[in-house]
Amino acid sequence: MLVSYSSSSEDESDCFTAQRKRSNNITCQDDDDGARFCKRTKLEAVNSDKGNDQNNEVLHERKHGRLPVPDTVLHMFREEQWVDDSAKHGGRVRSFQHERGNWATYVFLPYTPDEVFLELLDEVRALAGSLDMTLTHTEEFHISLSQTVVLRHHWIQPFVESLKSSLAHIQGFPCLASRLNVYSNSERTRTFLGLEISTGHAQLTQLTKVIDRTMEEFRLSTFYQDPSFHVSLGWCVGDCADQLRSTCLPQLQNLLDNHEEGPFQLRVPCQELRCKTGNKVFSIHLH
Template identity: 55%
Template structure:
């Protein structure tokens, strides 16, 4: 459909005025007619023509169907850089449309004993002047957070799946508290470091790193401290956290019937890219 053109009937009316116009009382119809034509000519500038054409295009443009918007939420989702809306957290990299924050991890599903211990740890830290916020979810990372373009997500996850094809599931455990701070020094974390299963985790990191390298992305740390982050606070409070770390560790070691050990069944590796999550079951 062509847009921005007058209909043929309108063109004919302009090109063929009434051959027998009827004069109006007072005999001034010809003079008024001439004035109207002059005004139309003055207003018929190139700029005016362009504005009229744009108005016609705008009125004929159809809205995007809702089903299509739902297929590509990252293209229409409004992003905010207001850290107050995220508990004071600051992005490690600026958000750009089409860029998806991506990382590989094992999920940890907490049990009742873990939740009770975490409440005790947060209360003890608060007594030392450190207000920690509990993690919204718990996981063990096997990659850094990298940026993927939307069209890379499918080939990236397919390549990752192929690399994990023969990896075996296993179990790891953690029980030693440790303080971590991100590279930008904008957040401090209380984590529980892995004590068993370290070798198997390193094997998986090698697989993940190969995929990262193929896509020219950052690989994992050279000497990783595998851990599950428990809680966090804004800013670099490493010093304050370490001052009370001994007392927090005592709560772990003397928890109820004996030292608490976080057990993580590493059966299903996951990759999260933006709001999409991909799962890779390991072999028995």
């Protein structure tokens, strides 16, 4: 008896054909199970398409070197706007707007007060107060040798080095002051009472000319044409120059001239210049 066997490939083909028929029959049924199956297969197809689209977008961004930046990173470097509150520093008003990277800079001769000077200063402020003129104590005593200018941060070191080179040949000298005078800033927002330098004025003038050369090198404002060098004792807000001169100055000068130890004379040893830029202070010693 002869028995005919089909090949394995024919069996697999017949089985695959039967499975396709069963699958078509199931997906085309109108019953509830068939409907749910149809919806499920469509949803899977849609999700698959969406996933492919998203993958394509990521691949496109990677191909062009661009990836989405998270919001947390974007907000890390948001620059806060500076609000200047004059009430926090005695009503003083800035000469120029604060800007990140700008450093307020000036050159000066420092003066370290002694006990006699501080006691006399208290007497001067008390007398001015009795004459309806309130003076705020100066925080640091010095003789200004430049205007306050603006330096960018990367200019600071070259600027200081230029000053040191220009002043290398300057010798130190003494300064004396005994006469009171009244001063105002350029904006007329503050009025100062100061002791005007008499002895040493010519040397200070020569010193400012040397400093001006560095200012011109960096295209900054030079010092005043006819400066009155002085040490500020106190200040008040606003333009009070006329009132201070007419009401207070004669009596305050009389206080200094009739000091118990004789006419007061302020001595400032000019051996060291300082350049203050922002919160940094650089010393330049004279020979």
